Amino acid sequence: MPTGTAIRDVREQLFDAAERVLLRAGPSGLTSRAVTEEAGCAKGVLHRHFADFDAFLAEFVLDRVHRMAPEAAALREAAGTGPVPDNVTAALTALFGSVAVAIVPLITFRDELRARLRETWPAGVPVLTDAAEIIADYLRAERARGRVSPDADPDTLGAMLIGSTHLLFADRTGAAPTAHDVRRVVSAVLAGALPHGAT
Structure with missing residues (x-):
């Protein structure tokens, strides 16, 4: 071999x-x-x-970030089809139902890991910032199709959706949020950014 x-x-x-x-x-x-x-x-x-355990963890985190690519592709392909809130809900539920939600406390738990990640990831928390960009890209695609208001800010909405959904999933000891819980948050965040009656 x-x-x-x-x-x-x-x-x-x-x-x-x-x-x-x-x-x-x-x-x-x-x-x-x-x-x-x-x-x-x-x-x-x-x-x-690996040079040491934190080098291993940094590569582990980045590997799991790159594994979000299929979800990103699926969301991009959904642009123009189905209700926008449903598409976003499905993407967020898949993301936070994975190891992603467990990676965030790992990064905050280890100072040296954060320092290692800064060498290749200059801002934000890997997984969360990447997910926010995925959602923002999707919302831009929907805005171009007229399914999101022209004055909506996809970057801000993406960050709000990721932050709000992360709060739902942050307590890993309780019952996991349902798709209905996620959909309620998505509808609230996107309420002003969608045509009337689209939430």
Whole structure:
């Protein structure tokens, strides 16, 4: 097997293990030992492929951000079809039903991780800022089709939708919000940006 392929396989194995640990034990339980034990490999394997644990976590976060691409593509393809609030609700429910919601406290929990991420992600919180841009791009596409008001600000609306929905999902110990809960928030945020009766 080529070396590059083997390294990629190990990285994916470790990233998948980190996701499972993070979802199960939260940021405080995400240690290098927990990750390698979950992945079923020796602790030294992680340190052969990454400078240290925070370098590993930074790449893990960015890998999970890049995995949002299919949701972004699906939302772009939805432009011009179906009610705008329904499309946004589906995208937000998919996003926050994933590991994304667990990554945010991980970033705030580890100062060194935030410093590492700043090297490639200069502003905002990865996952949230990317998601806000995805929503804003979709709203721009709908504005161009006349399905969002011409004076609406997609960037502000995207940020508001992500922030409001994150608050719904932030407590991972309680019952998960329903699509109806998310739709109610989406309708409230977009109320002034859609043609009359479109919410």
